[in-house]
Amino acid sequence: xxxxxxxxxxxxxxxxxxxxxxxxxxxxxxxxxxxxxxxxxxxxxxxxxxxxxxxxxxxxxxxxxxxxxxxxxxxxxxxxxxxxxxxxxxxxxxxxxxxxxxxxxxxxxxxxxxxxxxxxxxxxxxxxxxxxxxxxxxxxxxxxxxxxxxxxxxxxxxxxxxxxxxxxxxxxxxxxxxxxxxxxxxxxxxxxxxxxxxxxxxxxxxxxxxxxxxxxxxxxxxxxxxxxxxxxxxxxxxxxxxxxxxxxxxxxxxxxxxxxxxxxxxxxxxxxxxxxxxxxxxxxxxxxxxxxxxxxxxxxxxxxxxxxxxxxxxxxxxxxxxxxxxxxxxxxxxxxxxxxxxxxxxxxxxxxxxxxxxxxxxxxxxxxxxxxxxxxxxxxxxxxxxxxxxxxxxxxxxxxxxxxxxxxxxxxxxxxxxxxxxxxxxxxxxxxxxxxxxxxxxxxxxxxxxxxxxxxxxxxxxxxxxxxxxxxxxxxxxxxxxxxxxxxxxxxxxxxxxxxxxxxxxxxxxxxxxxxxxxxxxxxxxxxxxxxxxxxxxxxxxxxxxxxxxxxxxxxxxxxxxxxxxxxxxxxxxxxxxxxxxxxxxxxxxxxxxxxxxxxxxxxxxxxxxxxxxxxxxxxxxxxxxxxxxxxxxxxxxxxxxxxxxxxxxxxxxxxxxxxxxxxxxxxxxxxxxxxxxxxxxxxxxxxxxxxxxxxxxxxxxxxxxxxxxxxxxxxxxxxx
Amino acid sequence: xxxxxxxxxxxxxxxxxxxxxxxxxxxxxxxxxxxxxxxxxxxxxxxxxxxxxxxxxxxxxxxxxxxxxxxxxxxxxxxxxxxxxxxxxxxxxxxxxxxxxxxxxxxxxxxxxxxxxxxxxxxxxxxxxxxxxxxxxxxxxxxxxxxxxxxxxxxxxx
Numbered sequence: 004x005x006x007x008x009x010x011x012x013x014x015x016x017x018x019x020x021x022x023x024x025x026x027x028x029x030x031x032x033x034x035x036x037x038x039x040x041x042x043x044x045x046x047x048x049x050x051x052x053x054x055x056x057x058x059x060x061x062x063x064x065x066x067x068x069x070x071x072x073x074x075x076x077x078x079x080x081x082x083x084x085x086x087x088x089x090x091x092x093x094x095x096x097x098x099x100x101x102x103x104x105x106x107x108x109x110x111x112x113x114x115x116x117x118x119x120x121x122x123x124x125x126x127x128x129x130x131x132x133x134x135x136x137x138x139x140x141x142x143x144x145x146x147x148x149x150x151x152x153x154x155x156x157x158x159x160x161x162x163x164x165x166x167x168x169x170x171x172x173x174x175x176x177x178x179x180x181x182x183x184x185x186x187x188x189x190x191x192x193x194x195x196x197x198x199x200x201x202x203x204x205x206x207x208x209x210x211x212x213x214x215x216x217x218x219x220x221x222x223x224x225x226x227x228x229x230x231x232x233x234x235x236x237x238x239x240x241x242x243x244x245x246x247x248x249x250x251x252x253x254x255x256x257x258x259x260x261x262x263x264x265x266x267x268x269x270x271x272x273x274x275x276x277x278x279x280x281x282x283x284x285x286x287x288x289x290x291x292x293x294x295x296x297x298x299x300x301x302x303x304x305x306x307x308x309x310x311x312x313x314x315x316x317x318x319x320x321x322x323x324x325x326x327x328x329x330x331x332x333x334x335x336x337x338x339x340x341x342x343x344x345x346x347x348x349x350x351x352x353x354x355x356x357x358x359x360x361x362x363x364x365x366x367x368x369x370x371x372x373x374x375x376x377x378x379x380x381x382x383x384x385x386x387x388x389x390x391x392x393x394x395x396x397x398x399x400x401x402x403x404x405x406x407x408x409x410x411x412x413x414x415x416x417x418x419x420x421x422x423x424x425x426x427x428x429x430x431x432x433x434x435x436x437x438x439x440x441x442x443x444x445x446x447x448x449x450x451x452x453x454x455x456x457x458x459x460x461x462x463x464x465x466x467x468x469x470x471x472x473x474x475x476x477x478x479x480x481x482x483x484x485x486x487x488x489x490x491x492x493x494x495x496x497x498x499x500x501x502x503x504x505x506x507x508x509x510x511x512x513x514x515x516x517x518x519x520x521x522x523x524x525x526x527x528x529x530x531x532x533x534x535x536x537x538x539x540x541x542x543x544x545x546x547x548x549x550x551x552x553x554x555x556x557x558x559x560x561x562x563x564x565x566x567x568x569x570x571x572x573x574x575x576x577x578x579x580x581x582x583x584x585x586x587x588x589x590x591x592x593x594x595x596x597x598x599x600x601x602x603x604x605x606x607x608x609x610x611x612x613x614x615x616x617x618x619x620x621x622x623x624x625x626x627x628x629x630x631x632x633x634x635x636x637x638x639x640x641x642x643x644x645x646x647x648x649x650x651x652x653x654x655x656x657x658x659x660x661x662x663x664x665x666x667x668x669x670x671x672x673x674x675x676x677x678x679x680x681x682x683x684x685x686x687x688x689x690x691x692x693x694x695x696x697x698x699x700x701x702x703x704x705x706x707x708x709x710x711x712x713x714x715x716x717x718x719x720x721x722x723x724x
Numbered sequence: 725x726x727x728x729x730x731x732x733x734x735x736x737x738x739x740x741x742x743x744x745x746x747x748x749x750x751x752x753x754x755x756x757x758x759x760x761x762x763x764x765x766x767x768x769x770x771x772x773x774x775x776x777x778x779x780x781x782x783x784x785x786x787x788x789x790x791x792x793x794x795x796x797x798x799x800x801x802x803x804x805x806x807x808x809x810x811x812x813x814x815x816x817x818x819x820x821x822x823x824x825x826x827x828x829x830x831x832x833x834x835x836x837x838x839x840x841x842x843x844x845x846x847x848x849x850x851x852x853x854x855x856x857x858x859x860x861x862x863x864x865x866x867x868x869x870x871x872x873x874x875x876x877x878x879x880x881x882x
Contacts, residue, residue: 024817027825028832029809030760030800037759191860193764193772193826242762242826243860276765484824484861615820615866622863623823649769649858657851657864 015497015677018615021489022503023240023482035197035212035239040269043199044069046262047119048272049109049126050282051101054135054351054642055147058099061108064125070113072126073262081228082261086253087221093317093354095226095257101130102150102316103353104642105282110258112270135351135642139290139313142350151349157314158322158347162329162571164401165340168296171305175296179377183293183369184708187637187644188286190358191654192483194242196283197273198255200263207260209236213252214244215521216513217479222253223260234260238510241483245627246357248483249523250319251284281647284356285637287312287324289365291332293373301381303392305340308332310366314347315354321347324355326452328362330575331688333401334370335412335444336392341401352639357523359627360687363447371443371692372707375699384429385696386442390416393444404566404574411668412444415583415605418666423585423603435703438600440587441696445689448576449681450526453566460526462558463517464534466495466542470550474499474542475507478519480531482510485683486616487527491535493613494676498539499546517555525580525681528612532676534558561674578672580685581607584625586693590701595713595720597633597698602663606685610671610678617682621665624686630655632691632709731792733758734802744790748782749773751789752799760800760829764858771857774830775799781837781856800829803836811878812836812871819870823861831857835871839882844875 026032049072063072075084075096084098085091097106108128111119134147142155149155165171172178198211207229209219216236224231236256241248255272263270274283290311296304310328314321329345378388394400395410420426425440432438450456465477474495482488492506519531538556545552566573587601604625611617634653638645646652671678691709699706704719711719730739733756740755752758752775761784764772768783775784776798803809812832815821822828831854838845838853845853850868859867875882 018820020817021820021822023825024822025813027822027828028813028816029804030758030829032825033759034762034826036763191858193770193824193858193860194762195764241824243824245860275763276767276770486823619820619823619862619866622865623861624863626863627860648767649765650767654858654860655863656855656858657868658855660863662847662865662868663863 016611016614018613019489019493019503021486022492023488032240034194034242035199035210036273038199038210038239040199040201043269043271044112044114045116045119046110046112046259046270046272047123048107049111049123051097051104051106051108052128053101053130053132054104055102056130056132058097058101058108059129059131062127064122066122070111070122071266072109072111073258073265074109077261077265078226079228082226085225086223086257087225088250088253088319089322090318093319095261103351105353106316107254107258110262112262112266137350137352137639137642139288139311139348139350142313142348155349156346157318157349158325160326160329160571161342161344162402163342164399164403165305168305168307168340168342171340172296172307175304176299177297178294179297179380180292180294181373181376181707183291183372185289185365185368186710187288187639188358188631188635189280189637189652190245190247192243192245192247195274195276195279196248196251196255198252198259199269199271200256200259201269202263202267207234207263209234209256210239211236211252211256212239212241212248214241214248214481214483214523216481216511217518218250218521219252219256220513223257226257226261227264235512235514237512238481240510241481244483245359246361246523247284249357249521251356277648280652281644282353284319284354286358287314287321287355287362287365291366291369293369295373295377303338306333306338308341308343310343310345312347312362312365313350313352313355315350315352317354319354319356321355324357324362326571328366330402330448330452331363331446332366332370334367335394335446335581336370336374337394337398338392338401343401351642359624360684361524364688364691367445367688368692368709372695375696376705389444400575402575403572408578408672409670410581411607411670412581412583415581415607415666415668418605419583419585419603422664423587423601425585428587432700434700437590437592437701439697439699439701440585441693441700442583442585443689443692443696445582446579447525447681447685447688449529449578449580451524452575453568453573454560456530456558457560460520460558462520462530462534463555464519464531464538465517465553465555466538467553468542468546468549468551472501473505473507474501476535477516478531479511479513479516480519480527481522483522485620486613490528490532490612490616494532494536495539498536499543525684528679529675529681530558532679533674536676577674578680580680580682582685582689584690584693586690586697588694588697588701590698590716595717597716599660601661602690604663604690605666605668606682607668607670608682608685609675609680610669611667612677612679617667618665620683621686622663625663625690626655626660628687628690629660629694632694632711634710634712636710636712727790729789729793731794732796734799740789742789744788746789748784748787748789748792752784758799758801762826762829764826769858771834772827772830774833774857776833776837781834800832803832808836808878808881811881812874815874815877816870819873820866821862821870827857827859831859831867835874839875843882847872
């Protein structure tokens with residue numbers, strides 16, 4: 004495709020100092036818990052203690068003066084008890100039914116937090132308990148009776164490409180089939196969830212640690228029969244999110260809005276860590292079965308893939324997560340014929356939700372394991388098989404779309420195999436020698452699926468030039484640590500040739516800024532960044548002549564990328580980020596601990612917008628992926644998460660993994676700012692598979708499930724597969 | 725039972741009348757409005773609330789205020805005023821150590837404590853020095869490199 008990628012492409016990759024760095028270093032940056040409003044009181048959630056059943060009665064102790072218990076009964080008659088995410092199934096307060104442990108039943112509100120905690124202990128709820136379905140299998144079997152439709156299936160979709168797979172499998176010489184599983188994962192943004200609602204000049208104002216301020220006002224306005232624009236949402240500096248603050252803030256803000264309406268005082272609800280771990284959304288556990296049809300020569304004829312995601316008690320955005328899982332199920336490979344079915348299963352666990360990668364990591368793990376095991380089945384080295392099927396420019400995707408860009412995976416694989424001395428080590432480390440090296444390839448489709456950016460999001464961007472020459476970026480996109488405020492200010496400063504200090508980008512206030520869409524889906528740089536660039540270019544010609552003016556840009560989907568959202572056919576994504584990772588390990592045969600000896604990664608993020616920011620994203624994303632594969636075990640028993648503190652749910656520390664060597668390839672994307680593509684999620688999507696492949700070789704055992712903590716490795720080594 | 729507790733906070737003599745079992749993190753944030761100290765977990769696992777008490781790095785969520793009588797406490801606000809703090813901030817900013825920032829005040833305290841005892845740490849020393857501070861954004865490499873940068877720039881400060 005080539006094309007124009009902006010004037011100052013050469014300089015843009017040079018790092019700038021992040022605009023928020025010093026305030027964060029000195030402790031001056033305010034987060035939600037640092038806001039104090041006159042007369043502010045606090046809220047504590049009263050939650051369901053059972054996974055499924057009916058609420059018979061709620062016994063609230065007599066409350067001291069100034070304390071309140073707020074429930075669905077406090078929603079005014081004209082309001083509706085629903086949060087509007089994708090559907091409206093998740094209520095602000097449970098009424099007569101609970102579907103998961105931790106479901107919001109009420110809010111206790113009052114001036115003293117310790118008193119609230121003591122009062123909460125005295126709230127007694129009588130339930131009529133029903134048998135709960137916790138696992139995907141139990142959900143499918145409708146344990147306790149179906150509670151979503153007749154079969155507990157929230158969503159069910161199929162997409163096909165190439166020839167009808169039934170015919171392909173009928174002709175096959177052999178079929179290779181395996182099932183892969185992934186577990187829950189907790190976001191562990193260092194700042195727990197929190198929000199506050201106040202009334203200001205007769206309007207409700209929501210302060211929230213959140214990714215998507217415009218989502219919040221849409222989601223909660225119906226509770227008081229208001230319109231979205233009647234509510235102002237102000238994002239507070241957000242201490243990490245990773246998807247955990249995409250829809251979940253609605254679950255805090257909805258009840259708070261009802262409480263503020265009733266009580267009339269500013270109210271803050273800030274979770275502590277134990278609440279945040281026990282009672283917040285998680286990554287979807289998955290079970291993926293891949294069947295591959297092979298001809299006599301061992302060539303892949305087609306794949307039939309069945310994907311199941313554990314959705315939990317309410318839908319939230321799970322159907323969209325599932326779609327992404329389906330579209331990424333064949334990974335970076337061109338497979339002649341495919342049928343991919345995905346189903347979201349209702350269970351009585353805390354609803355699963357967005358988490359960096361958004362459904363892609365689960366199926367990418369499955370396809371990467373499948374290709375490795377298939378290679379062994381065919382007596383090939385895994386990389387040899389993977390290279391044979393690597394997708395390339397012009398190839399068809401599993402939705403009958405096209406790969407438009409040059410796929411630089413061969414070059415990326417060369418970079419990391421050279422740097423890691425992969426080929427020597429892969430020969431030298433015999434299976435079971437306790438040393439192993441593994442390689443994975445992965446991708447991530449940029450932005451919303453298909454034409455969703457135009458049909459659903461309709462992003463707007465506004466720049467305002469003031470008479471003193473400063474330019475304000477007025478968009479709803481949020482900074483949550485990823486560096487977007489710095490990136491946007493850098494784009495404007497480059498285009499207008501003004502210093503970064505002359506640009507302004509405050510945390511969004513929905514009454515002041517345009518709705519540039521959610522800060523999710525690796526879309527901010529790619530879509531919003533480009534609109535900011537376009538606006539700045541329109542401003543450039545008028546900048547010197549005019550004192551005070553605004554420029555607005557609106558997203559328009561490029562021509563020539565058809566998409567059918569009913570049949571899931573066409574170009575699911577215009578462009579992908581691409582990645583390749585090598586991980587080398589040594590396994591201790593006594594403690595079964597894994598010592599990671601080296602990590603080498605290469606990514607194609609288009610043209611880099613800031614090399615230092617990208618390095619930080621790569622390092623952080625890869626580390627989360629390695630935690631996902633190795634140590635982040637999160638089990639659910641009877642609806643309760645067994646690991647509900649940072650003492651027993653462990654995430655990587657500075658001692659757990661060595662420094663990584665990171666490469667980039669330059670591959671400018673014509674529709675992105677200065678040629679940049681999305682990258683925030685890509686960097687999560689593949690190091691897990693390389694790690695598992697390395698461990699699998701080191702101990703000479705097949706591994707089809709993550710995470711693999713030392714206990715699992717011990718079982719595998721002692722008892723075999 | 726409330727008790728009067730005298731201690732030195734960021735170089736100034738202060739006193740607070742409080743239940744001696746209240747957590748130091750709450751006293752710092754609520755009584756002294758020193759909100760740079762963050763609460764990340766409340767159980768001493770994440771290090772976001774780290775302060776230096778009598779020359780030792782402690783998680784202030786695990787320190788009862790009664791144990792602070794006659795102590796010297798340094799928080800991020802105090803550290804930031806010093807040349808050491810400024811050197812660290814500049815190095816963190818230049819080195820790309822900061823993303824969401826919630827762990828960073830604690831990370832700065834851990835870095836200062838490390839450099840006080842070891843002005844020229846190796847990479848392993850630095851990794852060990854910040855191993856009690858969790859960061860979910862960065863993957864640590866750029867924090868490690870930034871502390872190295874501060875140690876190189878801050879000759880004589882530690």
